[in-house]
Amino acid sequence: MSKKNQRARALAYGGGTFLLLLFLWEILVRMTDSQIPFPTPFAVIERFVDMLFHNVGYYYTIVGHVLWSLSRVLAGFCMAAVLGIVLGLTMGWFPYVRAIFMPIFNLLRPIAPLAWIPLAILWFGIGEKYKYFLIFIAAFVPFTLNSYAGATHVDKQLVGAAKMLGANNAQVFFEIVVPAAVPSIFSGAQVALSNSWMTMLAAEMVCATEGIGWIIIAGQAVNDMTQMIAGMLAIGIVGFLLANGMRLLERRCLVWNNQGN
Amino acid sequence: MNKNVKVQVTHLTKKFGELLVLNDVSFDVYDGEFLCIVGPTGCGKTTFLNSLTHLYEPTSGEILFKGEKIDLRKHDIAYIFQEYSAMEWLTVKENVRFGLELKKQYKGINEKVKDALELVGLTKFADYYPRQLSASMLQRVVIARAFATQPELLLMDEPYGQLDINLRFRLEDEVVRLCKQTKTTVIFITHNIEEAVYLGDRILVLTNKPTSIKEIVTDELPHPRDIAAPEFVEMRNRITDLIKWW
Numbered sequence: 001m002s003k004k005n006q007r008a009r010a011l012a013y014g015g016g017t018f019l020l021l022l023f024l025w026e027i028l029v030r031m032t033d034s035q036i037p038f039p040t041p042f043a044v045i046e047r048f049v050d051m052l053f054h055n056v057g058y059y060y061t062i063v064g065h066v067l068w069s070l071s072r073v074l075a076g077f078c079m080a081a082v083l084g085i086v087l088g089l090t091m092g093w094f095p096y097v098r099a100i101f102m103p104i105f106n107l108l109r110p111i112a113p114l115a116w117i118p119l120a121i122l123w124f125g126i127g128e129k130y131k132y133f134l135i136f137i138a139a140f141v142p143f144t145l146n147s148y149a150g151a152t153h154v155d156k157q158l159v160g161a162a163k164m165l166g167a168n169n170a171q172v173f174f175e176i177v178v179p180a181a182v183p184s185i186f187s188g189a190q191v192a193l194s195n196s197w198m199t200m201l202a203a204e205m206v207c208a209t210e211g212i213g214w215i216i217i218a219g220q221a222v223n224d225m226t227q228m229i230a231g232m233l234a235i236g237i238v239g240f241l242l243a244n245g246m247r248l249l250e251r252r253c254l255v256w257n258n259q260g261n
Numbered sequence: 262m263n264k265n266v267k268v269q270v271t272h273l274t275k276k277f278g279e280l281l282v283l284n285d286v287s288f289d290v291y292d293g294e295f296l297c298i299v300g301p302t303g304c305g306k307t308t309f310l311n312s313l314t315h316l317y318e319p320t321s322g323e324i325l326f327k328g329e330k331i332d333l334r335k336h337d338i339a340y341i342f343q344e345y346s347a348m349e350w351l352t353v354k355e356n357v358r359f360g361l362e363l364k365k366q367y368k369g370i371n372e373k374v375k376d377a378l379e380l381v382g383l384t385k386f387a388d389y390y391p392r393q394l395s396a397s398m399l400q401r402v403v404i405a406r407a408f409a410t411q412p413e414l415l416l417m418d419e420p421y422g423q424l425d426i427n428l429r430f431r432l433e434d435e436v437v438r439l440c441k442q443t444k445t446t447v448i449f450i451t452h453n454i455e456e457a458v459y460l461g462d463r464i465l466v467l468t469n470k471p472t473s474i475k476e477i478v479t480d481e482l483p484h485p486r487d488i489a490a491p492e493f494v495e496m497r498n499r500i501t502d503l504i505k506w507w
């Protein structure tokens with residue numbers, strides 16, 4: 001079967017299942033006798049479109065809220081990328097860096113980002129900094145772990161080859177260890193991004209006056225289930241786009257790692 | 262041939278824990294010569310090259326290059342490993358440039374890279390990544406990378422083990438020509454006796470572990486050598502007999 005055919009088939013199956021689910025949802029809503037009005041899929045989509053053009057709350061449309069959320073994710077994610085990659089690579093390659101930082105890192109690593117919420121609010125207040133901090137924590141761990149793994153699994157043969165060609169220690173690190181670790185760093189970035197996205201929601205639900213997390217909480221405050229579900233829809237869509245964007249970036253940056261094309 | 266000593270190995274001993282691999286080995290490598298080392302598998306041929314280049318520290322004994330301790334940053338030594346060692350994230354061309362760039366030899370770098378690629382027949386694949394190449398092409402990348410740096414001492418550890426026979430002959434002829442032309446000293450490891458007799462000025466035959474030198478055979482047949490000539494066959498058989506350890 002040709003690749004195109006296969007694609008079309010996958011799309012048809014996926015789309016079919018999706019439509020079927022919507023249909024079931026619609027039916028169930030019509031059959032229920034729940035006291036709280038449960039929105040139909042059509043109502044949710046209608047609200048979602050409405051949110052694109054009209055403000056949710058006083059100031060922003062849903063696009064504005066998404067941008068707020070994205071700005072927080074971006075800030076925390078980037079700080080985590082810089083620090084996590086540097087720490088992970090150096091811990092992976094230089095034994096003394098590992099000796100110094102590994103114990104602390106291992107101790108802090110299992111503490112879920114959400115566990116930091118109360119402390120973070122005490123330290124940073126309820127503004128942006130607190131959210132950056134939580135997202136930073138969420139992304140920092142996978143960045144560090146994967147950079148570390150990448151640096152420890154460098155092919156010793158290549159290190160030897162570089163030394164034979166006269167590389168000094170700095171050259172071995174920057175010319176061999178760093179590029180060899182890039183694929184592993186990218187898989188860390190995938191995890192870090194989805195962690196950041198989730199943690200951002202939690203942070204916004206605890207305290208925020210804008211953002212997607214806030215949309216859901218605000219919906220709950222007035223028993224507006226349609227708004228909550230429309231917010232969740234936005235989370236899904238943006239999260240999906242982010243993950244795919246990252247995958248695209250990876251494919252761009254790692255041409256050498258793609259097999260068979 | 263002038264008999265200046267290039268590499269001097271004295272009482273080299275290497276143990277891995279209790280396992281005695283190299284047992285008090287001493288020999289000289291002369292300037293500009295093509296020295297082949299043959300020996301049974303696992304006898305410590307790779308270990309010898311790794312000790313020479315300080316990838317391993319010898320247990321005792323010494324290896325001197327032009328009377329000094331070997332310093333890879335100072336001396337131009339190229340080492341082609343038994344396994345492939347092309348950098349996967351660099352194209353073929355960039356791999357060949359890599360050694361020159363490390364040593365900051367930017368003068369004429371493009372020509373050097375081009376010549377080296379031509380030599381191993383990879384000109385058309387200059388912009389490919391290692392993942393897109395076959396095993397034999399990968400090894401040629403590494404060979405090109407070594408030759409591009411125009412080393413004074415070239416170490417090769419069974420570099421042609423994976424290559425098909427035609428390419429092997431072509432590269433062997435090229436290597437001999439190049440080394441004679443550039444007066445490069447070569448230590449060439451192989452367990453293929455025919456290859457050793459075909460290439461070497463001298464052939465160092467090692468014993469089984471614990472390894473010492475069985476004999477050093479001088480091979481003065483004129484190049485290019487005819488593998489069917491009676492002298493060739495006779496020498497090959499002689500070395501085959503030497504290497505039998507049972």
Ligand SMILES: Nc1ncnc2c1ncn2[C@@H]1O[C@H](COP(=O)(O)OP(=O)(O)OP(=O)(O)O)[C@@H](O)[C@H]1O
Nearest residue numbers: 277282300301302303304305306307308309343452
């Ligand atoms: N790093 C190491 N640690 C422990 N033992 C080793 C190490 N490297 C090699 N050896 C042992 O030393 C012996 C010689 O190994 P070496 O790789 O030098 O053999 P070789 O002559 O190159 O073999 P081959 O022909 O298969 O390439 C082997 O018995 C091997 O198990």
Ligand SMILES: [Mg+2]
Nearest residue numbers: 306307343418
């Ligand atoms: Mg070997």
